[in-house]
Amino acid sequence: xxxxxxxxxxxxxxxxxxxxxxxxxAGGQETxxxxxxxxxxxxxxxxxxxxxxxxxxxxxxxxxxxxxxIQIEVERSGSERVFQRINQxxxxxxxxxxxxxxxxxxxxxxxxxQKWLAPHTxxxxxxxxxxxxxxxxxxxxxxxxxSVMGYNTNLVxxxxxxxxxxxxxxxxxxxxxxxxxxxxxxTSLTGTYAIVNVLGWDYLEKLSKQGVQQLQSTTAxxxxxxxxxxxxxxxxxxxxxxxxxxxxxxxxIIYPKEGTPFVTSPTAIFADAPHxxxxxxxxxxxxxAKLQQMAVxxxxxxxxxxDVKDPPxxxxxxxxxxxxxxxxxxxxxxxxxxxxxxxxFGN
Amino acid sequence: xxSSPVATRSRFIDWTAPFAIALVLxxxxxVLLPMxxxxxxxxxxxxxxxxxxxxRHVFADPAFVKPLLTTLWTSAAVGMLCILAAAPMAxxxxxxxxxxxxxLRTLILASFVTPPFLGAFAxxxxxxxxxxxxxxxxxxxxxxxxxxxxxxxxxxxxxGMVFVMALYTFPYVFTFVANSxxxxxxxxxxxxxxxxAPAWRTALDIxxxxxxxxxxxxFLIAFLQSMTLFGTPAILAxxxxxxxxxxxxxxxxxxxxxxxxxxxxxxxxxxxxVLLLRxxxxxxxxxxxxxxxxxxxxxxxxxxxxxxxxxxGLFAFVLGSSIVLPYGVLIRTAFVKNWSGPVAGNLSLxxxxxxxxxxxxxxxxxxxxxxxxxxxATAGTVLVTTVGYLSLRKLVWGHRxxxxxxTAPVAIPGIVLAVGLFLSYTQPPFVLYGxxxxxxxxxxxxxxxxxxxxxxxxxxxVHPELExxxxxxxxxxxxxxxxxxxxxxxxxxxxxWIFIFIGSIRELSATILLFTAxxxxxxxxxxxLRESNDWGPIAVLSITMLLITFAMILLINYFTDRRxx
Numbered sequence: 001x002x003x004x005x006x007x008x009x010x011x012x013x014x015x016x017x018x019x020x021x022x023x024x025x026a027g028g029q030e031t032x033x034x035x036x037x038x039x040x041x042x043x044x045x046x047x048x049x050x051x052x053x054x055x056x057x058x059x060x061x062x063x064x065x066x067x068x069x070i071q072i073e074v075e076r077s078g079s080e081r082v083f084q085r086i087n088q089x090x091x092x093x094x095x096x097x098x099x100x101x102x103x104x105x106x107x108x109x110x111x112x113x114q115k116w117l118a119p120h121t122x123x124x125x126x127x128x129x130x131x132x133x134x135x136x137x138x139x140x141x142x143x144x145x146x147s148v149m150g151y152n153t154n155l156v157x158x159x160x161x162x163x164x165x166x167x168x169x170x171x172x173x174x175x176x177x178x179x180x181x182x183x184x185x186x187t188s189l190t191g192t193y194a195i196v197n198v199l200g201w202d203y204l205e206k207l208s209k210q211g212v213q214q215l216q217s218t219t220a221x222x223x224x225x226x227x228x229x230x231x232x233x234x235x236x237x238x239x240x241x242x243x244x245x246x247x248x249x250x251x252x253i254i255y256p257k258e259g260t261p262f263v264t265s266p267t268a269i270f271a272d273a274p275h276x277x278x279x280x281x282x283x284x285x286x287x288x289a290k291l292q293q294m295a296v297x298x299x300x301x302x303x304x305x306x307d308v309k310d311p312p313x314x315x316x317x318x319x320x321x322x323x324x325x326x327x328x329x330x331x332x333x334x335x336x337x338x339x340x341x342x343x344x345f346g347n
Numbered sequence: 348x349x350s351s352p353v354a355t356r357s358r359f360i361d362w363t364a365p366f367a368i369a370l371v372l373x374x375x376x377x378v379l380l381p382m383x384x385x386x387x388x389x390x391x392x393x394x395x396x397x398x399x400x401x402x403r404h405v406f407a408d409p410a411f412v413k414p415l416l417t418t419l420w421t422s423a424a425v426g427m428l429c430i431l432a433a434a435p436m437a438x439x440x441x442x443x444x445x446x447x448x449x450x451l452r453t454l455i456l457a458s459f460v461t462p463p464f465l466g467a468f469a470x471x472x473x474x475x476x477x478x479x480x481x482x483x484x485x486x487x488x489x490x491x492x493x494x495x496x497x498x499x500x501x502x503x504x505x506x507g508m509v510f511v512m513a514l515y516t517f518p519y520v521f522t523f524v525a526n527s528x529x530x531x532x533x534x535x536x537x538x539x540x541x542x543x544a545p546a547w548r549t550a551l552d553i554x555x556x557x558x559x560x561x562x563x564x565x566f567l568i569a570f571l572q573s574m575t576l577f578g579t580p581a582i583l584a585x586x587x588x589x590x591x592x593x594x595x596x597x598x599x600x601x602x603x604x605x606x607x608x609x610x611x612x613x614x615x616x617x618x619x620x621v622l623l624l625r626x627x628x629x630x631x632x633x634x635x636x637x638x639x640x641x642x643x644x645x646x647x648x649x650x651x652x653x654x655x656x657x658x659x660g661l662f663a664f665v666l667g668s669s670i671v672l673p674y675g676v677l678i679r680t681a682f683v684k685n686w687s688g689p690v691a692g693n694l695s696l697x698x699x700x701x702x703x704x705x706x707x708x709x710x711x712x713x714x715x716x717x718x719x720x721x722x723x724a725t726a727g728t729v730l731v732t733t734v735g736y737l738s739l740r741k742l743v744w745g746h747r748x749x750x751x752x753x754t755a756p757v758a759i760p761g762i763v764l765a766v767g768l769f770l771s772y773t774q775p776p777f778v779l780y781g782x783x784x785x786x787x788x789x790x791x792x793x794x795x796x797x798x799x800x801x802x803x804x805x806x807x808x809v810h811p812e813l814e815x816x817x818x819x820x821x822x823x824x825x826x827x828x829x830x831x832x833x834x835x836x837x838x839x840x841x842x843x844w845i846f847i848f849i850g851s852i853r854e855l856s857a858t859i860l861l862f863t864a865x866x867x868x869x870x871x872x873x874x875x876l877r878e879s880n881d882w883g884p885i886a887v888l889s890i891t892m893l894l895i896t897f898a899m900i901l902l903i904n905y906f907t908d909r910r911x912x
Contacts, residue, residue: 046864048864052879053706053876053879053881053884054701054881057701057705057706057707060705060707061705072707073707073711074707074708075708075864076708076875076879077875077878078878078879080601081601081878083602084601084602085602085863085864087602087603088602088604088863089781089863089864092773092778092780092781093778093781094780094781094863094865096781096863096864096865097864155493155494175494176494183598183601184878213503213586213587214585214586214587214588215586215878215880216878216879217878217879217880219879219880220878220879220880221880223879223880223881224880226685227475227478227685227686227687228477228478228493228687229475229476229477229478229479229687230477231477231494247684249685342598343410345588346585346587346588346589346590347585347588347590347594347595347598
């Protein structure tokens with residue numbers, strides 16, 4: 001609220017007062033009894049998310065346990081698909097989404113430019129490092145993951161496993177690779193952007209000649225190598241790999257030596273959310289240490305919450321060579337990346 | 348009621364004619380408006396000028412030409428494969444003493460009603476080159492290792508797609524050929540047999556030429572079916588980097604949708620289906636052989652003897668691949684944690700729990716699917732019954748147009764219809780996008796021909812004399828319809844309703860372009876799950892969908908059996 005209040009005080013008052021009145025429904029930032037009552041009256045919250053469907057439902061379940069009066073509806077698809085659906089819906093005047101989560105952080109820049117988002121800072125987010133939140137409070141990184149490589153340990157002995165992207169060009173991997181699609185997955189898109197920065201399109205062109213099986217989601221590729229359908233995964237969610245490892249699936253993570261794309265995945269509230277109070281209750285809930293710790297423990301994600309600890313056995317971020325994401329620099333290139341990628345790998 | 352018939356007649360206006368005109372307009376709006384918008388959009392440039400630019404783009408860009416060629420050759424391959432399998436099958440069922448015909452026909456019906464995309468899901472689990480169960484058995488049997496040896500089957504390929512498409516398309520060809528054989532008297536064949544020709548010689552020299560029209564028509568229908576499928580290529584060909592026309596149209600709808608291009612890609616598809624259907628009706632209608640048309644005096648059945656085994660082998664292969672193995676693998680996948688692992692120690696109900704107690708889409712998807720199914724079936728039945736009655740009785744001016752309009756959508760591929768509907772109903776004055784109504788319109792339009800054909804069969808069985816009698820006594824046309832004809836065709840109407848319902852609840856290729864988060868159906872929910880490889884929940888939803896379909900078919904049988912007694 002600080003930013004809004006400042007703006008209300010300094011800029012042309014009448015217009016801004018109106019804007020503030022629209023932008024800030026009952027209660028403000030913290031989940032107050034008044035906000036809860038209003039949310040219960042709305043009865044429902046609609047959450048579009050790109051997180052793995054089972055993890056999404058896990059979080060929905062936790063939300064239901066905490067707020068039994070508010071129904072939560074999850075619409076899960078790949079980040080790029082979520083983006084397309086929301087834009088198509090907004091273009092057609094359909095206001096269905098309350099809270100959105102996408103692993104393509106550039107979406108939030110776009111939506112903010114469109115003035116589709118509502119500023120809201122959950123109490124916990126105040127303690128988040130500045131690089132993980134929008135200075136104007138429109139969004140913050142709800143979760144993070146790495147776009148890792150991986151392999152099936154029954155099919156590939158650890159000593160033969162590739163150590164980085166360039167290794168995958170070895171003819172011995174031909175027909176054994178599986179990859180997700182930047183036209184569908186925000187994680188894959190963020191990863192593709194990072195890989196192109198380091199290795200160039202030239203690399204992807206060579207990779208495309210390796211008989212890569214093209215799946216859509218970065219949640220799908222870990223499942224593919226776990227089933228043994230493919231031996232090596234070019235990109236996939238680290239959190240899905242942790243889930244598979246916890247379920248004793250025969251897979252292992254590779255942090256490529258060229259660096260591993262780090263993917264932050266913000267959430268935001270839409271200004272025209274049909275359930276504005278329930279949206280704020282959900283948004284506050286999503287960033288609590290308790291929920292964040294649960295998402296890390298059971299969903300395998302990385303958290304940016306200062307109180308949350310990685311469970312033992314997971315490589316700490318500090319020991320991984322990271323390729324940081326840069327949503328603002330990526331945004332103008334997105335269409336081009338998708339087009340060039342599709343020309344090489346298909347849809 | 349019967350007092351002074353003449354007076355009664357003059358007092359009531361016969362509303363049939365205005366009603367028929369209203370119906371023609373309604374059907375025209377339903378069928379022609381989307382096609383008109385499609386045509387206009389394909390010819391309109393960014394500056395709203397008339398242009399052929401979209402067509403130029405489509406036919407010059409290899410990204411479009413290649414999918415077109417893929418679609419054409421794979422559809423032709425499906426047609427050929429269907430004929431190679433289904434023609435001998437139909438001959439065996441119709442002309443020989445093959446055992447278990449009833450069961451075999453039932454299983455062929457089962458593959459007919461299995462949604463093709465369910466078959467494609469199942470074949471990913473069976474024929475994935477490395478983890479697919481059939482390949483796993485193959486590797487284990489011969490002591491081979493995945494990735495080192497060539498897999499027995501690679502379902503993620505154009506060939507794999509053709510195979511799976513053929514598995515759910517051959518029943519069309521089978522039905523065409525079997526029906527044709529049923530009306531061809533077997534005297535010529537018997538004569539050939541008496542003159543000493545062996546059975547195979549008779550089949551090739553006498554029977555085959557007689558069923559050529561049916562074979563050609565079957566080929567064209569199979570070609571058409573495969574060309575318009577969306578689910579199967581999306582599931583089996585996209586992972587191999589292969590696009591077809593339908594997947595290309597779908598990808599053009601990713602935001603921001605490239606509507607001009609999508610329309611320009613859709614129209615050739617529409618044109619091809621129209622041409623093929625014309626060719627098909629030309630072939631079926633020509634009846635160039637004088638032997639066809641007479642009533643058969645009962646066919647003498649050829650004794651197969653030792654050939655029974657290979658004959659049954661053919662059925663075992665086709666029906667095993669289309670029904671037994673896919674259903675088996677779906678059931679197995681629904682009840683194990685890890686689909687590619689051994690069953691022992693892997694059994695679990697977690698996918699059922701997830702789908703029915705945790706997955707927040709399930710309820711909405713089921714509600715939407717049933718609501719749409721019931722609405723489309725009810726509205727569709729009312730519409731085709733009325734249209735069928737007016738056009739088959741040739742009662743009014745325009746009856747030809749009615750019949751034509753009700754059958755025309757058969758030439759419109761589902762995804763093309765969806766493009767047309769999207770163009771028609773996303774902008775004012777009619778904004779239906781985002782509501783169930785637009786999907787309802789798609790289902791209603793798509794199912795019109797099926798319903799019309801169904802109800803037509805029923806109506807033809809009621810002789811107009813009965814109504815004429817009623818009209819002589821002074822009843823209006825509508826009154827005669829409701830009091831005389833309606834009760835007689837009741838069971839046919841119910842069967843029509845169920846047919847449309849079954850067709851609607853499995854629809855994917857039109858829904859995929861028209862759904863929004865609030866208006867998801869079971870089929871698109873499954874498609875979403877496919878993109879994240881969640882095979883367990885997909886299997887659970889597949890089984891549920893199949894159970895509903897088979898329950899509905901039992902109902903159809905119940906009602907159509909009663910009609911015949």
